[in-house]
Amino acid sequence: MTAPLLSIEDLDLRFASDRGELHALHGVSLTVGEGEIVGLVGESGCGKSITAAAVMGLLPMPPARIAGGRIVYKGQDLLTLSDRAMRRIRGPEIAMIFQEPMTALNPVFTIGSQMSDVLCRHQRLSRRAARLKAIDWLNRVGIADAGARIDAFPHQLSGGMRQRVMIAMALSCRPRLLIADEPTTALDVTIQAQVLELMRTLVREEGVAMLLITHDLGVVAETCDRVHVMYCGRVVEQATTRALFAAPRHPYTRGLLECLPRIDGAAIGGRLPTIPGTVPELSKLPPGCAFAPRCPQVQADCEQAPPPVRALQADHLAACLHPVSAS
Amino acid sequence: MSLLRVRGLKKYFGGSGWPRRKAPLKAVDGVDLDLAAGHTLALVGESGCGKSTLARAILRLHEPTGGEVWLDGTPVTGIGRAALRARRREMQIIFQDPYASLNPRRSVGQTLDEPLSVHRWGNRATRQARVNELLEVVGLRPAMANRYPHEFSGGQRQRIGIARALALSPKLIVADEAVSALDVSVQAQILNLLNDIRERFGVGYLFISHDLAVVRHLADRVAVMYLGRIVEEADTADLFRQPRHPYTEALLSAVPVPDPTRHAGRIVLPGDLPSPSAPPSGCPFHPRCPKAVARCSTEVPALRTMDDGARVACHLV
Numbered sequence: 001m002t003a004p005l006l007s008i009e010d011l012d013l014r015f016a017s018d019r020g021e022l023h024a025l026h027g028v029s030l031t032v033g034e035g036e037i038v039g040l041v042g043e044s045g046c047g048k049s050i051t052a053a054a055v056m057g058l059l060p061m062p063p064a065r066i067a068g069g070r071i072v073y074k075g076q077d078l079l080t081l082s083d084r085a086m087r088r089i090r091g092p093e094i095a096m097i098f099q100e101p102m103t104a105l106n107p108v109f110t111i112g113s114q115m116s117d118v119l120c121r122h123q124r125l126s127r128r129a130a131r132l133k134a135i136d137w138l139n140r141v142g143i144a145d146a147g148a149r150i151d152a153f154p155h156q157l158s159g160g161m162r163q164r165v166m167i168a169m170a171l172s173c174r175p176r177l178l179i180a181d182e183p184t185t186a187l188d189v190t191i192q193a194q195v196l197e198l199m200r201t202l203v204r205e206e207g208v209a210m211l212l213i214t215h216d217l218g219v220v221a222e223t224c225d226r227v228h229v230m231y232c233g234r235v236v237e238q239a240t241t242r243a244l245f246a247a248p249r250h251p252y253t254r255g256l257l258e259c260l261p262r263i264d265g266a267a268i269g270g271r272l273p274t275i276p277g278t279v280p281e282l283s284k285l286p287p288g289c290a291f292a293p294r295c296p297q298v299q300a301d302c303e304q305a306p307p308p309v310r311a312l313q314a315d316h317l318a319a320c321l322h323p324v325s326a327s
Numbered sequence: 328m329s330l331l332r333v334r335g336l337k338k339y340f341g342g343s344g345w346p347r348r349k350a351p352l353k354a355v356d357g358v359d360l361d362l363a364a365g366h367t368l369a370l371v372g373e374s375g376c377g378k379s380t381l382a383r384a385i386l387r388l389h390e391p392t393g394g395e396v397w398l399d400g401t402p403v404t405g406i407g408r409a410a411l412r413a414r415r416r417e418m419q420i421i422f423q424d425p426y427a428s429l430n431p432r433r434s435v436g437q438t439l440d441e442p443l444s445v446h447r448w449g450n451r452a453t454r455q456a457r458v459n460e461l462l463e464v465v466g467l468r469p470a471m472a473n474r475y476p477h478e479f480s481g482g483q484r485q486r487i488g489i490a491r492a493l494a495l496s497p498k499l500i501v502a503d504e505a506v507s508a509l510d511v512s513v514q515a516q517i518l519n520l521l522n523d524i525r526e527r528f529g530v531g532y533l534f535i536s537h538d539l540a541v542v543r544h545l546a547d548r549v550a551v552m553y554l555g556r557i558v559e560e561a562d563t564a565d566l567f568r569q570p571r572h573p574y575t576e577a578l579l580s581a582v583p584v585p586d587p588t589r590h591a592g593r594i595v596l597p598g599d600l601p602s603p604s605a606p607p608s609g610c611p612f613h614p615r616c617p618k619a620v621a622r623c624s625t626e627v628p629a630l631r632t633m634d635d636g637a638r639v640a641c642h643l644v
Contacts, residue, residue: 043510043511043512044510158599158600160599161599188373188374188537188600189373189537189539189578189581189582190373190577190578190581190595190596191373191599191600192581192583193580193581193583193593193595193596194595194596196583197593197595215510215511216583217511217585218582218583218584218585219583220585221583221584221585221586221587221589222583222584222587241587242587242588245585245586245587245588246588255512256511256512257585259511259512259514259515260511260515260540260585261515261518261538261540261541261543261544261545262540262543262544262584262585263539263540263543263567263579263582263584264584264586264589271519271522272515272518272519272544273515274512274515274516274519275512275515276516278480278482278483278512278513279480279510279512
């Protein structure tokens, strides 16, 4: 087996705060292979976005501090790189798109000038060549009349179009890995369908790997090859998308899938299954499994120490001492 | 008799300014709705379709430009301020963002007491008892009345918002994206609570949401809005089984389903939502409609009632 494109190994991340150090990531490990689409799902505050920010080297340090682990991209540990070296990774190697394209784009420059900046810097193109290339990319992401739209300011575009511009900008430098942090969460459902379709097509055409961060299990099911589920700063389960949705093994994953109202289910109405309680605060995590206080099948040993991640089947891992049976 | 009856409701913004007369933005343009007591009518649509404006116009939080609203057989529109204020007991609203809709400087007890004291409900002792009762109804402990909003999680804050809406025993509760800001595990708890409250107190919900799976779970009837008008309205089971308007069909097919083995035919609509300040001619959906014919671009389709009581505004149905 070849080495994965990106491999996060046992990442331990902490934040200084006035209430002491907050332990945000407790040994997160995940891999993304060449050309693979990997999902990272979880509820607010589980650490999925800061995992992505850590890969991109976007965390302010301090207050953030990496207390352990490695982020290996193409064989080199990104955490050991200088700022200068990291700037050669961001863009041409790893690109990122964010949830809110209005805040990711600069409101006082035209989208053409923002796209050209990126192309001039990383592909060493002239302004003129960069502009042509930018128009080319706007066409590829389905922006009608790209030759005129390129001189538009971000506020003159709709939310869906802005996200298309972000995708064009991210892919224009031919990265090998695209990190997409909730790319369609702010969009309406018909626009989300357009943008997801576009991302899937482009990523496959360009052979780019994608790490898709989302809270929406529906988006994961139809986009990703493999999924990691996070809870309270840990990956609690990882599997192929089919295996995870067919037979979730961690009680948290199963609970999440069960409590989701379904558009395709048989039953309408009635009571939804729930996960009791709420996500614990980072500063008040229990000593054992973080899900133990809410878990329907908790046992005494769950409260001793955090359960290690172990392989339950080939390519199906879970951090649970008493996993849900596979049948 | 319906609990809520809305006829020809309109809400226009702008349009009459000096010195230039600009065309008004027709956020809600002639909406008829009926909601029976103890039932849930969902209002769905994408951002800017006018669903929140419609809800606010019904409650007269926005003064409607035209049309009539009756609650329990008596008018809400065309009455004076004092009379309206009295009627507000009967209709309450739950907002989307539980962080923004509670006053951070007031304890939960004070927040829940406010609607009671504004409407001169009981005396201090009975109001105190009512606050405790409300907290229990929404699954919180009466001892929490002394705490402040920042001490609660998002789900708990939404419970407080629901308790505040219930304080005066309203007949109608408008829930404007009430579960949209919540994580799924908490969302399920709040949906169950809303169901329990409906069964226990017989309130009617006007439930506004962009999340069709949630709507399917909670609503008895669904109205789909597009650019300020209702394009389809039907019983929930019928609408999800057999959508009749092409927009409803596309909207339903666009929802991502948490099942990787399902490869349903998705209708990907071209283009963006048109701006309500410059709506297309004819049927407002025709520029994006995969089934549009020549007539659709010239003639506005009327909202017609079908044999089974559903209403659809489409020339092709």
